[in-house]
Amino acid sequence: NAGVTQTPKFQVLKTGQSMTLQCAQDMNHNSMYWYRQDPGMGLRLIYYSASEGTTDKGEVPNGYNVSRLNKREFSLRLESAAPSQTSVYFCATRTGLRGNTIYFGEGSWLTVV
Amino acid sequence: AQSVTQPDIHITVSEGASLELRCNYSYGATPYLFWYVQSPGQGLQLLLKYFSGDTLVQGIKGFEAEFKRSQSSFNLRKPSVHWSDAAEYFCAVAPVGGSQGNLIFGKGTKLSVKP
Numbered sequence: 194n195a196g197v198t199q200t201p202k203f204q205v206l207k208t209g210q211s212m213t214l215q216c217a218q219d220m221n222h223n224s225m226y227w228y229r230q231d232p233g234m235g236l237r238l239i240y241y242s243a244s245e246g247t248t249d250k251g252e253v254p255n256g257y258n259v260s261r262l263n264k265r266e267f268s269l270r271l272e273s274a275a276p277s278q279t280s281v282y283f284c285a286t287r288t289g290l291r292g293n294t295i296y297f298g299e300g301s302w303l304t305v306v
Numbered sequence: 307a308q309s310v311t312q313p314d315i316h317i318t319v320s321e322g323a324s325l326e327l328r329c330n331y332s333y334g335a336t337p338y339l340f341w342y343v344q345s346p347g348q349g350l351q352l353l354l355k356y357f358s359g360d361t362l363v364q365g366i367k368g369f370e371a372e373f374k375r376s377q378s379s380f381n382l383r384k385p386s387v388h389w390s391d392a393a394e395y396f397c398a399v400a401p402v403g404g405s406q407g408n409l410i411f412g413k414g415t416k417l418s419v420k421p
Contacts, residue, residue, distance in 0.1 A: 226408075233413055235413040237411075295409055300348070
């Protein structure tokens with residue numbers, strides 16, 4: 194998915210450290226999302242942004258903050274990382290067209306020790 | 307509550323055999339329906355989607371899915387599996403007219419392919 198770029202791809206953090214996952218899209222989509230994926234859990238929505246300047250909580254927002262910097266960029270911040278936040282994080286964007294098709298980045302693997 | 311169920315956690319099929327992955331949903335009305343595939347270490351790729359109309363939809367890589375309203379199901383099929391189809395498959399639903407377009411995912415079915 195060349196249209197959605199996530200950085201970094203891999204990161205190891207110590208408990209209590211902070212970090213920001215970056216996401217940028219060149220698909221000119223209004224909506225952007227952050228999901229986390231855990232074994233046997235599927236994907237769960239953390240936060241989303243329906244448009245530039247707006248953000249809303251998803252299913253599992255605790256421990257995270259987000260910023261929709263502009264139409265292209267949507268960052269996810271862990272202020273004080275916990276081992277429970279060890280996961281694979283996916284950024285995604287949605288077309289404005291019928292059907293709510295969502296396109297995913299390639300993921301960021303985060304380990305908190 | 308809205309939910310998506312993929313009853314099979316792991317399926318193994320022989321190369322060349324047919325495949326059917328099951329998906330059932332619980333929703334207030336007929337939602338939009340999707341199948342995504344995830345190869346190891348990769349993001350999710352859209353295989354196909356159903357909005358309305360013909361209940362048999364064709365997707366990429368030779369996959370198809372059939373929507374059955376009476377069974378609240380959207381099963382994914384492929385007539386002949388290739389080794390490269392080994393991956394994890396996710397069924398997802400989205401509310402029709404949902405303002406945020408949030409997808410609800412099943413927990414996935416991992417497909418292994420025997421030579």
